[in-house]
Amino acid sequence: MGDTTTVPDSAGEFAGTADSVAGLDEVLWNTISTAVLLRSHPRFDERVLDAYARDGASALPTAELVGIGGLVDAVEPSESLVSLARERAGERMPQLQLHVADPAGWEPTGYDLVQCVLGVAAFDDVEAGTRHLVERARPGGRVVIAAWARDALDPLPGLLAAAVRDRDDDAEASPAALTVDVADSAGNLAHWLTELGLLGVRAEEVQRHVDLTPELAWQLVEGTRLRSALAGLDDERIAAVRERYLASVAGDDVVVVDLSTLIAVGRRPEA
Template sequence: MGDTQTVPDFAEEFGRGAASFAELDEPLWNPISTAAVARSRPQFDEHVLDACCGDGASALPTAELVGVGGLVDAVDLAEPLIAIARERADDRMPQLHLHVADVTTWEPAGYDLVQCVLGILFLPDVAAGTRHLIERARPGGRVAVTVWARGALEPLPDLLVRALPDGAASDLDLEDLTKPTVESAETPGTLALWLTERGLVDVRAEQVQRRLEPTPELAWRLVRGTGLQAIVSGLDDGELERVRERFLATLAEDGVTSVDVSTLIAVGRRPEVE
C-alpha cells in the first residue's frame, strides 16, 4: 500500500524522532488535526490528498469521513511516521493509502480536497511547494492549510536557546529555527492573502487559539517532538541531557505556566478556470 522513495536528510532526522512526535498526539496533534478536519470538511466518497501527513492524525479521521467509497492518499517523507499511521489504520481502512514520498513531486491530481496540517513549513521552497499542492486539487476543489499562528510555541524557543552549551547558538540560524510560522503569513488575513497569491480563490482563514500547561515532561516532549528539535539536533547524548536540565530549570525559574499552540486554518478553492 503506497510508494517508497529516497528520503532526504531532514526527513530522516525527523523520522528518527517518530516516537517523540507520536507522544504528542493526545495533547497537541490530535486537537489541531480535529480543528483542521472540521474546517476542511471531507465528504463521503471524496478523493483527498493529505500532504505531510505525519503519523496520520488528520489522515485517519479524514479516511473515516470519506468512507470506503472515497480515497485518501496520505503522503509523508518520514517512513517511521508512516509506519505508525499504518499500524493505527490496520486493515480497517482500505480507502486510506499511505505513501512514503515527496509531496513536492507528487503527480496524481484531481482531488476533491487537498489538506496539509502544519506541513508546508517543511517544504524546501514553501511558496512553490504550496502552489504544487494547490495544483493537485481539481478545478473547484478545496485546499485547506493549517500553519502555526504568530507566537506559537512561545516561550519555549527562547528558553531552549538559553539552555544550549556556550557557543552552540552561534552555529545556528536562530531566526529561522525559533520562528515556526510561515513568513508573511502569520495572521488569518495575511495567510488568506498569501494563499490567494499562490492561486486559491474564496479563501477564508481563522485563528484557533489554544494553550498548553507545560509540565516538565510535556515541555521536553514539545522540544523533542516538534520543529524545536532542530535546535538540539547536533548535540550528543551528554550535551542533550545537560540542555534538558537547564531548559527545565529555566522553565521553572521563569514561572512559565502556559505555551501558545494556536494555529491558523485557511480553506479556499482552486479556480474553475485558470
C-alpha cells in the same frame, strides 16, 4: 497498506522520532487535526491529499469520513512516521494509501480536497511548495492549510536556543522556524493563499492555551520542529541542553504555552 515510495528516512523532518511525535497526539496533533477536519469537511467518496501527514492524525479520520469509495493519499517524508500510521490503520481502511515521499514532488492531481496540517513551513521553498499543493486540487476543489499562529510556543524556542548556545563548545544552533512570515496571521494567510490562486479564502485563528509542565515542555522540543536545534548532539549533550532548558522554563515561570493555529480554506477556480 498502500504503496510506499521509499526515500531516505533522514529526508523527513521528524525522521527517527516517531515516538516523540506520537507522544504529542493527545495534546497537539489530534486536537489540531479535529479543528482542521471541521473546516475541510471530507465527504463520502472524495479523493483527498493529506500532505505532511506525520503519524496519520488527520489522514486516518479523513479516511474514515470518505469511506471505502473514497481515497486518501497520505504523503510524509519520514518512513518511521508512515510506519506508525500504517500500524495504527491496520487493514480496516483500504482507502488510505500511505506514501513515504516529499510532498513538494507529489505529482498526482485532481483531488477534491488537499489539506496540509502544520506542514508548509517544512518546504525548502515555502511558496513553491504551497503552490504545488494548491495545484494538486481539481478545478473547484478545496484546499485547507493549517499553520502556527504568530508567537505560538513562545518563549520556548528562544529558551531552547539559549540552552543550546550554552554548550561547552559554544556552537550555535537555533530551532527551525515554526511560522512563515506570509502566513503568521489569519489575514496574512488568507491574502497569501489568494495570491497563490485560491478563491473565497476564509482564514481564522483557533486559539488554544494549555498548562505547561516540564514533561510537556520537553515533549514539544522532541516532537516538533524545535527538535532541529538538537541536530548533531549526542545523548550526553542533549541531556545537558534539556537540563538548562527546563531550568530556564522554571526560572522564567512559564506555566502556560500558546498552541494557537491558523486554518484557511479556499477553492481552486473552476476550469
